Amino acid sequence: MSRHGSRIAGSLLVTSGVLLAGFSGAGLAQADPVVPPALAEQLNSGLGSVGAGKTAPDAPRMASIPNFRDVAGTGAGYAGAHGKNLNKGVFYRADAIVPKGDDVATLAGLKLAAVYDLRSDQEVHDKADIVPAGAEYVRIPILSGNINDMVGKIKSPDDARRMMQEMNQAFVTGAAEKAGFAQLLTGLANTKGPAVYHCTAGKDRTGWTSMLLQSIAGASNETIMSDYLLTNEYNKEWAAKTRAYIASTQGEQVALLFEPLLGVEASYLQAGLDKLKADYGTVDKYLTDGLGLDQATLGKLKAKLLR
Known part of the structure; x- marks a missing residue:
């Protein structure tokens, strides 16, 4: 593979991270954090809830941030x-925050309190966020390992898939990854207002975070999987353009080689969840024993996530 091709592949890899229906122990129903009503009311003030029995509007679709969506879904x-x-209107997930045209005003209208950027230094250098006024910008790089070494092992599409599976397993086993997710969830619990977290394509690091939040809220395995796979729909145009660019600059064989990095497959996150189940048993234990989160933090998150 050429040096240029390796660079493209490395860029794709760091853009990439769920549950399969039937995975047991995903939710936290057996260990619900208890939040005093007064604290719950304080946490929800100024967030997406617009009154008893009412819901916030759906997250806007933005052409320049195509994978921007609400962790709570639609409707x-x-x-x-x-x-x-x-x-809805509390936690958003996204790809790189680079609004253009009308999307600038649309993003500003959400009145975000914080933008959590999960990307590496190189990713940020290549495509820096444009943070809306009034939002705090917080960098929490979540990725370890030598990307070039990982890319160099890709000799087939299945190698690319295995790489994505290993990345999700590292969300369970990697010290740097676990520390990053712990910092992110703690930050989200304590942010005073709506927040967005993102990586480059909004699918792997962002996808794992979304699974954790939805699990805390008690969403079903089927719901979590369906939401995870929505990346393939939201990012469809981006993926097609990226694949076309690779094919035109590196050839069709290289495009086929790295095609699995452009989207998500159930097996990617399932590999991480299989490791989570083997090491911790449940998502709840991973959150407490693996990430070191206390019940107060989980209680804050749950109070924000549910209405």
Whole structure:
């Protein structure tokens, strides 16, 4: 592979991270954090809830941030624990925050309190965020390992798939990854207002975070998987353009080689969840024993996530 091709592949890899239906122990129903009503009311003030029985608007679609969406879903919000729906307008997930044209005003209208950037130094250098006024910008790089070494092992599409599976397993085993997710979830729990977290394509590091938040809220395995796979729809145009660029500059064989890096497959996150189940048993144990989160932090998150 040429040096240029390796650079393209490395860029694709760091853009890439769920549950398969039937995975047991995904939710936290057996260990619900208890939040005093007064604290819950304080946490929800100024967030997406617009009054009892009402929901916030759906997240806007933005051409320049195509994978921008609400963790809570659309419409009434995903079904969560205790017969409640997830609270829209609180946590957003996205790809790189680079609004253009009308999207600048659209993003500003969400009145975000914080933007959490999960990308590496090189990713940020290549495509720096344009942070809306009033939002705090927080960098939490979540990725370890030598990207060039990983890319050099790709000799077939299946190698690319295995690489993505290994990346998701590292979300469970990697010290740097676990520390990053712990910092992110703690930050989201304590942010005073709506927040967005993102990586470059908004699918792998962002996808794992979304799985954790939706699990905390008690969303079903099927809901979490369906939401995870929506990346393939939201990023469809970006993926097609990126593949076309690779084919035109490196050839069709290289495009086929790296095509699995352009989207998500159930097996990617499932590999991480299989490792999570083997090491911790449940998502709840991963959050507490693996990430070191306490019940107060989980309680804050749950109070924000459910209405």
